[in-house]
Amino acid sequence: MSPLPMSVSTLSGPSTLTLRQLASGEATLEEAGHLSVSVAPGQWEELVGALESHGLGQAVSVEVHGEAPGDWPTDAQLARLVALGCVELRVPWVMELGEQRAEQSAHFVRLLRDCTSHRLRVRWRGAALPPIAPWTLYHLEPPESGGTPELDEAARRWRQAHAYGRCYWRAGPGFMLVKDRREGRSATQFLLDDAATRSVFEALSVPKRVESLDTEPEARKALADLQEEALVLELGPWRVALPFRMRCWPVPFIAV
Known part of the structure; x- marks a missing residue:
């Protein structure tokens, strides 16, 4: 399996820059082989623009700051950040x-x-609380700790059970194939070949309230089936798809 990029925290380098400092050109290649930048939730386009403008060619660690979580980078923004050298996100x-x-x-x-x-590392603390079945999230980036003594054991179990490629999807002509090998269930494949x-699965690539989804009988049944197989997470009125899109195949690919 291909290794994850080296965590910036293992490298020596300059102190964390603000987004304004980065945009003004204060970071240079001569300073170090990596860069740490602090951003507020919702500043992702500004960060992408600053990195594109300077073309630093450095590994980038992004530290999020603020009083509470806000807007996270979209999938498209994450792709651009990774292409520009981002190797980890600190929450x-x-x-x-x-x-x-x-x-x-x-x-x-x-x-x-x-x-x-x-394959962007997320350094975060926390855990899943009931009624979420913890195993449904074990294929995702695990927490470094629970952040509190009450959550530490749940976080440890997540780290222990995590492995890349446990629940993902890939697309073919007219179908989507989901492979599910999450801890706690038998290995299964699901062929999503009906419209x-x-x-529904594609709509839930971003979280949506259930009342905003298609109410046609076929769509309602599809949602119920996806939830039953734990391919969609139900959180109160919110729904979100759980399998990730396989973009970075491990070597050998048969490992997943």
């Missing part, structure tokens, strides 16, 4: 994933899923 808050913060949790799960797809199921 300062303890993320308790559950129905009490359903919207926030659904969006963070989406972030973990897309970062897993792009209603593919439409």
Whole structure:
């Protein structure tokens, strides 16, 4: 299996720059082989623009700051950040994933899923809370710790059970194939070859409230089937697809 990029935290280099400092050109290749940048939620386009403008060619660690989680980078923004050298995303808050913060949790799960797809390391603390079945998230970037003594054991189990490629999808002509080898269930493949199921699955690539989804009988059945197989996470009124898109095949690819 191809190794993850080296964590920036293992390297020596300059202190963390603000986005304004980066945009003004204060970072130079002569300073170090990597860069650490601090951004607020929602500043992702500005970060992409600053990195593109300077073309630094350095490994980039992004530290998020603020009083509370906000907008996370989209899948397209993550792809651009990775292409520009981003190797890790550092999250300062303890993320308790559950129905009490359903919207926030659904969006963070989406972030973990897309970062897993792009092989972008997420350094975060937290765990899944009931009624989420913990094994449904074990294929995603695991927490470094629980952040609190009450969550540390759940976080440890997540790290122990995690392996890349445990639940992913790939597309073919007119179909989508999901392969599920998550800890706690038998290895299974799902062929999403009908239009209603593919439409619901694709719609939930970003979190949505259930009332905003297609209400046609075929779509409602497709959603129920995806939820039953734990391919869609249900968090209060929010729904989000769980398998990540396989973009980075391990070597050998038969490992997944």
